[in-house]
Amino acid sequence: MGNYDKPNGNPGGRIKKPPCYTLMRIFKWIPVVFIISIIAWSYYAYLVQLCIYSITNIAEKIIFIILYHIFLALFLFSYWQTIFTNVGTVPLKWRIPGSEIEKLFHAESQEQQKRILENFARDLPVTNRTIHGSVRFCEKCQIIKPDRGHHCSVCGTCVLKMDHHCPWVNNCVNFTNYKFFVLFLGYALLYCLYIALTSLEFFIKFWKNELTEGMGRFHILFLFFVSLMFAISLVSLFGYHIYLVLHNRTTLEAFRPPIFRSGGPDKNGYNLGKRANFQEVFGDNPRLWFLPIYTR
Ligand SMILES: [Zn+2]
Ligand SMILES: [Zn+2]
Structure with a gap:
């Protein structure tokens, strides 16, 4: 897994805006x-x-x-x-708290990361999985991705039932x-x-x-x-x-x-x-x- 940014306390799940x-x-x-x-x-x-x-x-x-x-x-x-x-953004309860992000960051194996995500998402209605069978999550927004949701790099946020960015x-x-x-x-x-x-x-x-x-x-x-x-x-x-x-x-x-x-x-x-x-x-x-x- 890649590097996770520290939680930025930005509730909409949007990432920091560049100067331009x-x-x-x-x-x-x-x-x-x-x-x-x-x-x-x-x-x-x-x-x-x-x-x-x-x-x-x-x-x-x-x-x-x-x-x-x-x-x-x-x-x-x-x-x-x-x-x-x-755009339909992901509700706050899908956000992974800082403590869980830390655990994901320090996980020793993919299996352990998978368990952490599965445990956090157990009360959320998610049926979609990654190719490795793990609960889908967005590193940038630090949220569990809802079914059919995807991260849009143009909008800079995870979008519900995303079709495409036009x-x-x-x-x-x-x-x-x-x-x-x-x-x-x-x-x-x-x-x-x-x-x-x-x-x-x-x-x-x-x-x-x-x-x-x-x-x-x-x-x-x-x-x-x-x-x-x-x-x-x-x-x-x-x-x-x-x-x-x-x-x-x-x-x-x-x-x-x-x-x-x-x-x-x-x-x-x-x-x-x-x-x-x-x-x-x-x-x-x-x-x-x-x-x-x-x-x-
Ligand atoms: Zn977009
Ligand atoms: Zn995202």
């Missing part, structure tokens, strides 16, 4: 700013260049604008919720925001498909030279291209997460199956059947399933 912490925090927002900039440009291109300047039929104009704002609102709301929902939302996708993340992918896809389908007619007109002269027509050209490109990349990611939801599996578990105290590694260990798996993420009330609000 603020600068690093600012840099991590760059992918989010990039996405927001594209959304802002698409808003201008769709609303002004396509709906206001290019569509001549008033009824069509109004319907396109209303539908666009509904999809945009759902997309932005789920994006917001994914970014700003706090730079595009500058947050850990985990127990607390997984529903929002899946909805974010779904609504982003819907938003892109809607733009691509409704701008197709004007995209064709561009090549036939039927659009009014000026720079505006290039906005429409790129609007179609960009929305189609994003739709193609989102469709596989969204499909993959729907598959994971229905199998009650996280991205991490898909790569490395969880190891259970009895039964060993089993990637289907949490599978309760498709409907129950879906409800575990989206809640019991069908009217709230597709709204980015907390429902579990």
